[in-house]
Amino acid sequence: SQRHWQSTWSEAEVRQAARDHAMLTxxxxxxxxxxxxxERAEGVYVYDTTGKKYLDxxxxxxxxxxxxxxxxxxxxxxxxxxxxxPFVYGGIGFVPVRAQLAALLAELAPGDxxxxxxPSSGSEANDCAIRLARLYTGKTxxxxxxxxxHGGTLAPLGATGDFRRRFAQDSATGFxxxxxPEPHYFRWGDTDERACEMALACLEEQIVAEGPxxxxxIMVESIPGSAGVLIPAVxxxxxxxxxxxxxxxxxICDEVMTGFGRTGELFGFQHFDGVIPDIVTxxxxxxxxxxxxxxxxxxxxxxxxxxxxxxxxxxxxxxHPVAMACGYxxxxxxxxxxxxxxxxxxxxxxxxxxxxxxxxKYDFVKQARCVGAFGxxxxxxxxxxxxxxxLGEPLTKEMQIFKKAFNNEGxxxxxxxxxxxxxxxxxxxxxELRDGFQRLDRALNVLQTSFQDVExxxxxxxxxxxxxx
Ligand code: PLP
Numbered sequence: 001s002q003r004h005w006q007s008t009w010s011e012a013e014v015r016q017a018a019r020d021h022a023m024l025t026x027x028x029x030x031x032x033x034x035x036x037x038x039e040r041a042e043g044v045y046v047y048d049t050t051g052k053k054y055l056d057x058x059x060x061x062x063x064x065x066x067x068x069x070x071x072x073x074x075x076x077x078x079x080x081x082x083x084x085x086p087f088v089y090g091g092i093g094f095v096p097v098r099a100q101l102a103a104l105l106a107e108l109a110p111g112d113x114x115x116x117x118x119p120s121s122g123s124e125a126n127d128c129a130i131r132l133a134r135l136y137t138g139k140t141x142x143x144x145x146x147x148x149x150h151g152g153t154l155a156p157l158g159a160t161g162d163f164r165r166r167f168a169q170d171s172a173t174g175f176x177x178x179x180x181p182e183p184h185y186f187r188w189g190d191t192d193e194r195a196c197e198m199a200l201a202c203l204e205e206q207i208v209a210e211g212p213x214x215x216x217x218i219m220v221e222s223i224p225g226s227a228g229v230l231i232p233a234v235x236x237x238x239x240x241x242x243x244x245x246x247x248x249x250x251x252i253c254d255e256v257m258t259g260f261g262r263t264g265e266l267f268g269f270q271h272f273d274g275v276i277p278d279i280v281t282x283x284x285x286x287x288x289x290x291x292x293x294x295x296x297x298x299x300x301x302x303x304x305x306x307x308x309x310x311x312x313x314x315x316x317x318x319x320h321p322v323a324m325a326c327g328y329x330x331x332x333x334x335x336x337x338x339x340x341x342x343x344x345x346x347x348x349x350x351x352x353x354x355x356x357x358x359x360x361k362y363d364f365v366k367q368a369r370c371v372g373a374f375g376x377x378x379x380x381x382x383x384x385x386x387x388x389x390x391l392g393e394p395l396t397k398e399m400q401i402f403k404k405a406f407n408n409e410g411x412x413x414x415x416x417x418x419x420x421x422x423x424x425x426x427x428x429x430x431x432e433l434r435d436g437f438q439r440l441d442r443a444l445n446v447l448q449t450s451f452q453d454v455e456x457x458x459x460x461x462x463x464x465x466x467x468x469x
């Protein structure tokens with residue numbers, strides 16, 4: 001009808017068209033009704049059509065690292081690219097910014113990570129990494145952790161351990177799952193040291209049982225993110241690196257969420273002594289998510305191997321000129337603004353202090369973890385001491401109340417109980433960050449009351465039953 005060509009739409013028209021024609025990813029389309037319509041964003045805030053202002057508490061999907069205001073230098077770089085060569089297919093020509101971005105990344109990345117490809121999403125980057133590892137080694141199996149997410153396309157979905165994301169689509173083959181030495185719910189031993197030792201011993205046993213000659217790579221998130229910021233015990237990542245060396249297996253680090261300053265380093269693996277993966281993938285923060293762009297970085301031996309061999313991985317939009325111009329300018333902005341130092345010296349100390357305060361204040365906040373601007377707390381039921389809800393369940397009534405309170409307090413972000421992620425944009429100021437924690441504290445206060453107030457629980461509106469993330 002005519003209305004689809006109208007220049008302005010009312011909120012009701014947007015909602016109607018969304019309900020009739022749009023489809024969602026991690027929930028059914030009916031969830032559209034419970035989503036705010038966001039029409040403006042600035043700095044660390046987003047605004048909905050009612051004028052409500054939300055502090056972006058998880059940088060959208062831990063990706064809008066540089067906030068919601070695109071710096072002039074980035075806009076100019078993108079406009080210039082659009083005016084010069086808005087699109088060139090990578091197999092037909094080569095734009096200068098592709099070489100510039102690759103060279104800048106080679107300069108910044110540690111060790112001999114010297115070759116770079118530029119797909120469009122984190123999923124594609126991981127798909128590409130899996131393919132490169134298989135081609136390079138001539139082997140097939142890829143080891144991944146249960147508590148992991150590697151992407152929504154089929155091979156990365158096969159690599160993904162988090163069953164909530166797999167939707168019964170395990171058609172990609174060749175993935176073997178291993179346990180994280182995660183000391184938070186399931187313990188391998190009484191101390192982190194023991195847990196790490198046990199997990200590595202078990203992994204070695206698995207490698208031997210599967211046959212090292214069949215294993216192409218061990219692929220891990222350096223710090224599993226959506227599983228709950230599971231910072232590995234000291235020695236675990238180092239142990240994986242040395243098992244990979246011993247059994248001639250490649251190590252792949254998925255830095256899609258942790259890359260580009262989220263943890264206070266360029267890449268999360270830089271927190272672990274001497275660990276340099278053979279292949280590293282990243283996305284999200286590379287362009288601050290203002291353009292879809294990801295990267296796959298490989299060490300010199302792989303770069304050499306593929307120098308006169310096709311990788312066979314590609315898509316029309318890989319190495320998109322405007323996205324790369326955005327990535328190059330965003331990276332320079334991140335360096336100019338010394339954002340890694342800001343994360344290390346301003347954000348991390350406040351986050352650790354505030355998270356610890358919440359752990360001591362509420363008996364149902366069991367523990368918290370934080371590295372850089374990457375934090376998470378775990379909720380338990382104060383009566384049973386068990387996690388507040390099981391993974392993959394629809395939101396419990398208490399969690400619906402918490403979600404509502406979270407939004408009422410003007411916070412927005414993804415919520416994956418029993419975890420509450422805290423991952424604001426890296427540009428957040430001290431005042432904004434403290435304010436965010438005050439809001440979170442007030443929302444947790446509401447949750448505390450709800451644990452005690454059964455009557456209130458019964459009044460929960462069924463519209464709030466929807467889990468949108
Ligand atoms: N890997 C990790 C660790 C992620 O967190 C994500 C997304 O959240 C992905 C891969 C998939 O990236 P994308 O959604 O850009 O395809």
